[in-house]
Amino acid sequence: MNTSEAIVLVRRCVHEVAPDIDMESISDDAHLQETLHLDSLDFLQVVELLSSRSGIRIDEEDYPRLATIASAAAFLAQH
Amino acid sequence: MRTTYREAVREAIREAMRADSRVFLMGEDVGRYGGAFGVSLGLLEEFGPDRIRDTPLSESAFTGAGIGAAIGGMRPIVEIMTVNFSLLALDQIMNNAATLRHMSNGQIGVPLVIRMTTGAGRQLAAQHSHSLEGWYSHIPGLRILAPATVADARGMLAPALADPDPVLIFEHGSLYNTEGELPESIPTCDISSAAIGRTGTDVTVITYGGTMPAVISAADELATLGISAEVVDLRVLRPLNDATIMQSVRKTHRAVVVDEGWRSGSLSAEVSARITEQAFFDLDAPVMRVCTEEVPIPYAKHLEEAALPRPERIVRTARELVGR
Amino acid sequence: MNTEFRMPSLGADMESGVLLEWLVHPGDTVHKGDIVAVVDTAKAAVEVECFTSGVVTELLVEPGTRVPVGGPLAVISTTTGEQPHAAPTVAAPGVVTSPLVRHLADQLHVDTGTTPGTGVGGRITRADVIRQAEPVRISPRARRLAAERGVDLRTIGSTTPGRVITGDEVLAAADALGRPEHDAKGIDPQAMRNAIAQLMAKSKKEIPHYYLTEQIDMSTALAWLHEQNRALPVAQRILPAALLLRAVASACAEVPQLNGFWIDGSFVPAGGVHLGVAISLRGGGLVAPAIRDAGTLSAPELMAALRDLVSRTRAGRLRASEMSDPTITVSNLGDQGADSLLGVIYPPQVALVGFGRIAERPWASGGMLGVRPVVTASLAADHRATDGVTGALFLQAIARQLQLPEEK
Numbered sequence: 001m002n003t004s005e006a007i008v009l010v011r012r013c014v015h016e017v018a019p020d021i022d023m024e025s026i027s028d029d030a031h032l033q034e035t036l037h038l039d040s041l042d043f044l045q046v047v048e049l050l051s052s053r054s055g056i057r058i059d060e061e062d063y064p065r066l067a068t069i070a071s072a073a074a075f076l077a078q079h
Numbered sequence: 080m081r082t083t084y085r086e087a088v089r090e091a092i093r094e095a096m097r098a099d100s101r102v103f104l105m106g107e108d109v110g111r112y113g114g115a116f117g118v119s120l121g122l123l124e125e126f127g128p129d130r131i132r133d134t135p136l137s138e139s140a141f142t143g144a145g146i147g148a149a150i151g152g153m154r155p156i157v158e159i160m161t162v163n164f165s166l167l168a169l170d171q172i173m174n175n176a177a178t179l180r181h182m183s184n185g186q187i188g189v190p191l192v193i194r195m196t197t198g199a200g201r202q203l204a205a206q207h208s209h210s211l212e213g214w215y216s217h218i219p220g221l222r223i224l225a226p227a228t229v230a231d232a233r234g235m236l237a238p239a240l241a242d243p244d245p246v247l248i249f250e251h252g253s254l255y256n257t258e259g260e261l262p263e264s265i266p267t268c269d270i271s272s273a274a275i276g277r278t279g280t281d282v283t284v285i286t287y288g289g290t291m292p293a294v295i296s297a298a299d300e301l302a303t304l305g306i307s308a309e310v311v312d313l314r315v316l317r318p319l320n321d322a323t324i325m326q327s328v329r330k331t332h333r334a335v336v337v338d339e340g341w342r343s344g345s346l347s348a349e350v351s352a353r354i355t356e357q358a359f360f361d362l363d364a365p366v367m368r369v370c371t372e373e374v375p376i377p378y379a380k381h382l383e384e385a386a387l388p389r390p391e392r393i394v395r396t397a398r399e400l401v402g403r
Numbered sequence: 404m405n406t407e408f409r410m411p412s413l414g415a416d417m418e419s420g421v422l423l424e425w426l427v428h429p430g431d432t433v434h435k436g437d438i439v440a441v442v443d444t445a446k447a448a449v450e451v452e453c454f455t456s457g458v459v460t461e462l463l464v465e466p467g468t469r470v471p472v473g474g475p476l477a478v479i480s481t482t483t484g485e486q487p488h489a490a491p492t493v494a495a496p497g498v499v500t501s502p503l504v505r506h507l508a509d510q511l512h513v514d515t516g517t518t519p520g521t522g523v524g525g526r527i528t529r530a531d532v533i534r535q536a537e538p539v540r541i542s543p544r545a546r547r548l549a550a551e552r553g554v555d556l557r558t559i560g561s562t563t564p565g566r567v568i569t570g571d572e573v574l575a576a577a578d579a580l581g582r583p584e585h586d587a588k589g590i591d592p593q594a595m596r597n598a599i600a601q602l603m604a605k606s607k608k609e610i611p612h613y614y615l616t617e618q619i620d621m622s623t624a625l626a627w628l629h630e631q632n633r634a635l636p637v638a639q640r641i642l643p644a645a646l647l648l649r650a651v652a653s654a655c656a657e658v659p660q661l662n663g664f665w666i667d668g669s670f671v672p673a674g675g676v677h678l679g680v681a682i683s684l685r686g687g688g689l690v691a692p693a694i695r696d697a698g699t700l701s702a703p704e705l706m707a708a709l710r711d712l713v714s715r716t717r718a719g720r721l722r723a724s725e726m727s728d729p730t731i732t733v734s735n736l737g738d739q740g741a742d743s744l745l746g747v748i749y750p751p752q753v754a755l756v757g758f759g760r761i762a763e764r765p766w767a768s769g770g771m772l773g774v775r776p777v778v779t780a781s782l783a784a785d786h787r788a789t790d791g792v793t794g795a796l797f798l799q800a801i802a803r804q805l806q807l808p809e810e811k
Contacts, residue, residue: 020685033738037685040642040737041713048637060632060640332544332570363542363569402567 001054006073013049014069017042028070050076080263084226085255087233088118088194092156094265095240096126099154102240105132105141106158115160116196116255142168142193146176146245149191154240159195161203162211162249176245177220191245192236198251198289198339199387205375208383210339212249212288213346216317222246223316224270225288229259231314234268242270249316251289251339270315273323279309282397283327285350286337287313290388294337297393304394306401316346324350325358332363333400337388342370364400369393406455408477410470413444413451413726416602416750419471420444422464426555431459432514433479438722440476445594447690450722457481458514500527511536544570552577595688606747610665611786614745617798619805620768621761621776627808631702643761644735645706646808647778647801651733651756652676652697652705654800660789661754661782661797662730670753670788679729679749680709682716691749692721693729702808736760743779753785754794756801 001009007028014032015023021036032038038046047066051058056079058066066072082090095102103126104119110133113120123131134141138159145157159165165172172193179187199208216223222242226232232250239246276291277298286294291312298308309327313319328334334354338347351366372386410420420442427439438450439459457479464476500508500515504527508515511532518535520527541549541556545568549556554577556568624646632640655662655676663672677693684690694700694708715721734746735758744757759779766775780801784794 018685039683040644041710044637044640044642051637058637060629332542360543360547361570363544363571364567402569 001077003073003077006054006076007069009053009076010046010050010069010072013046013053014038016049017045026069028073029068031068032066032072054079080261081258082229082233082261083255084229084232084250084257084259085116085118087229087259087261088236088250088255089120089122091233091236092119093122093125095154095156095236096122096130099240101152101154102156103130103132103148103153104156104158105134105145107134107136107141107160109133109158114158116250116252118250118255119158138164138168139171142171143175145191145193146171146179146189149189149245150179150187155191156236156240157191157193159193161207161252162195162197163206163209165193165195165211172215172221172245172247173218177218180244181220188243189245190240190243192239192248193245194248194250196252197249198253199371199376199383200253200289202378202380202383203252204378208376210289210371212247212316213338213340213344213349215247215249216319216346216349218317220244221317222270224248225314225316226250227254227276227286227288227291227312227314229257229261231268233261233265235270238268238270246270249288253289253292257292271318271320273314273320274312275323275327276310276312277308279307279331281307281331281401282333282335283309283311283324283331284335284337284393284397285311285313285324285327287316288339290337290339293388293390294393297390297397300390300394301397304398304403306397306403308397313350319350319353321353321357324354328354328358329361332361333397334362334366335369335393335396335400336366337369337393339371339388341373342368343373345370367396367400369396404481405460405478406457406481407475408439408453408455408479410442410472410474410476411451412472413442413449414446414602416598416605417444417472419469419474420449421469422466422476423448424466425462426450427459427462427477429459429461430517432517433457433459444726445598446688447692447716447721447726449726452722453479455479455481458517504529504532508532539568541568542570545573548573548577595684599689602749603747606750610748610750612748612783613786613791613794614781614783615791615794615798616743616745616779616781617802618764619778619780619802620766621778621805624805624808625761625776639703639706641702641706642709643778644737645702645709646805647735647758647780648678648680648694648697648705648709648733649700649702650801650804651731652678652700653804654797655731656698657800658793658797660793661784663753663788664730664751665753665785665788666751673730675730677728677730679732679752680712681732681734682713684717690716690721690726691729691732691734692716692725695725695728731756734758743781745781746783748783748785753788754797755783757781757783 011023018038030036033043047058054076056076065075092104108115109119110123110128110131142157145155148155176189176191179189197212198210212223212225215221224235224246226235235248239248284294294310298310301308309331311324311327336347336350338345340346347368347370351368354366369388369392374386377383377386422440423443424441427433433439433453434456435454436452439453440451442449442451459477460480461478464470470476507529513532513535515527518527518531521531522528548570554573628641628643659672662676663670675696676698677695678697679691679693681689681691692712694712700708731752732749732755734744734755736744738760740760743759746755746757748755761776761778763774764777766773766777780798782794782798
């Protein structure tokens with residue numbers, strides 16, 4: 001997966017968990033928890049979707065690297 | 080051109096022998112007698128005893144000879160009178176024909192065609208009437224064909240002879256007298272796909288070979304009841320063409336498998352299992368089977384009829400599935 | 404015998420509700436606990452169970468009608484199955500059943516009044532009764548389509564008893580439904596705000612709150628969680644919230660004086676521990692449905708229950724029992740939250756436990772200063788029911804439980 005594919009995947013997963021957010025208006029730097037107000041359950045759901053769709057194992061230690069859409073995409077693209 | 084299944088097979092053999100001098104036919108009574116079912120009538124006169132060879136009553140010996148000839152560069156067609164007798168040649172078929180390509184690491188191929196009669200319905204009793212093509216379909220290394228139509232009876236032999244590995248063709252004894260239309264120029268025929276014998280929307284009836292007439296008659300009866308049955312003719316029993324089966328089941332959401340073999344451990348079980356594996360979430364009802372009763376095929380006419388998959392049983396099963 | 408099915412009370416603050424949707428039709432057989440209707444309480448669309456078994460003979464209100472709590476919604480005729488000595492079931496006028504069929508129907512608890520007859524002149528045969536007694540079956544395709552289209556299979560099952568529900572019937576139901584109308588977005592935000600306003604004002608007016616807080620070292624609990632989660636796929640990982648809930652449930656067992664209701668001037672202890680979980684809705688608003696019998700659940704089970712409850716709350720699909728019977732409420736602002744939270748009690752409950760954010764803090768222990776993850780637990784309690792000493796015991800119990808994460 002390259003970075004732009006990863007960005008699409010992250011955006012899609014966030015949209016599925018929080019369909020009320022208008023993803024068009026959100027930049028890649030948006031902080032999932034602080035800016036988009038995903039709570040810990042929402043965040044866990046996003047992680048679950050990312051992991052199952054990408055097939056990449058995501059450990060708790062990796063959570064900080066998933067803070068924004070861009071950093072999450074960079075994480076996925078590296079694996 | 081209107082012709083019978085028997086004439087269609089004969090024409091196919093004649094055409095193959097004219098086209099390729101390596102092709103020859105051998106088996107019990109294929110020469111002077113014209114074949115136990117009259118398939119090779121007249122071929123001895125046309126091609127002579129070297130290419131239309133009567134053999135002793137030893138299936139193991141002449142099937143083995145066919146395998147040797149095929150390895151040696153010939154393109155033999157071996158005729159075995161009925162599938163029951165083929166068990167005498169089972170060792171040659173399974174341990175030699177089906178394995179040599181694998182065991183020689185691809186160096187030795189066996190381009191052999193074995194034709195045999197299968198099935199019941201002619202009061203030939205339990206030693207001449209069984210349907211064991213499902214057994215042969217279990218064996219890797221073989222391609223198993225079951226022509227149900229005059230067109231397939233005419234068309235399947237050429238690609239079978241062209242196949243570099245052994246091909247078994249099962250001709251159901253009750254089909255030889257059936258008639259069908261053939262075009263003047265024979266179209267090329269594939270030996271890899273299943274065919275849709277009739278399109279429908281409510282239930283898929285999957286069958287092959289000798290039970291095709293019963294299924295078509297059941298589909299006619301169902302149509303009068305307002306049930307539209309799609310008929311899948313498997314044509315090739317090994318390797319099975321899953322895609323055609325699943326495409327139909329995904330459309331109708333219901334399936335009945337009709338097989339003249341016995342139900343336990345049968346080809347119908349294999350087809351049913353594949354549907355469950357691949358199309359489970361498209362099913363609106365369990366996959367059902369209509370098979371032969373689990374008895375040696377009886378001699379008495381009424382008992383033989385009662386044992387076989389008849390249109391009434393197919394209709395009843397399809398109606399249960401559709402709920403009408 | 405006829406009984407009325409009435410608008411249930413789905414929370415202490417509820418005075419009326421709007422019937423959104425009937426999930427049954429006249430003639431349907433219902434059983435105690437079946438979900439029969441969807442009611443909008445201004446806070447959530449709630450699936451309402453019925454409390455009697457019988458046959459729905461009449462629906463008294465149309466969807467869209469506001470009905471006060473206790474107001475009649477439908478008439479249910481109770482079945483003979485519950486009255487063994489009652490007269491034999493009389494089939495619909497003109498339909499004859501034999502004594503044998505009536506006997507069999509009684510044995511199998513089949514209502515001949517709703518059984519389609521296939522015999523001569525619509526006569527109900529033995530086979531009809533046996534077919535009716537079979538549970539409704541659902542084809543694999545129907546299940547898949549129902550999940551994809553959001554169709555509630557129970558709404559189909561009730562109309563075709565004894566038959567297999569097929570994919571085509573699900574598709575027809577999905578077409579008839581259009582889109583589900585009572586999802587979470589369908590709730591009027593202003594109505595929800597009003598409901599919260601009324602309830603909280605009532606609480607602050609009537610309940611003399613007292614507040615206690617306690618800082619709790621979470622390092623042992625988090626280390627244990629981390630160890631557990633390492634082996635688990637994402638879908639099964641446990642959040643600290645589940646451990647906090649479990650600690651509260653266990654404290655309720657230890658100090659039962661805070662788990663219950665203040666009713667008519669005295670404290671009534673609750674029969675079980677049903678933890679109300681304050682769940683904020685995306686787009687605003689707050690609901691506090693219950694995780695029932697939380698005291699019997701392990702941490703992974705609580706986590707699963709929490710996920711289920713949150714997803715159903717946000718989808719607008721809560722059950723009446725979950726809305727009406729929390730015995731104590733837990734409010735957890737999570738990692739987004741403030742350091743601590745002093746809550747407002749949901750009447751008639753007598754306590755609310757709040758958790759702030761888990762954050763690293765300087766922590767003195769054994770004469771040494773270190774950095775530990777710390778959470779501030781708070782208790783808001785009803786001073787009519789308990790005093791501060793009891794509340795302190797309760798917070799101590801929570802703190803102790805969080806040092807023993809491996810215990811059930």
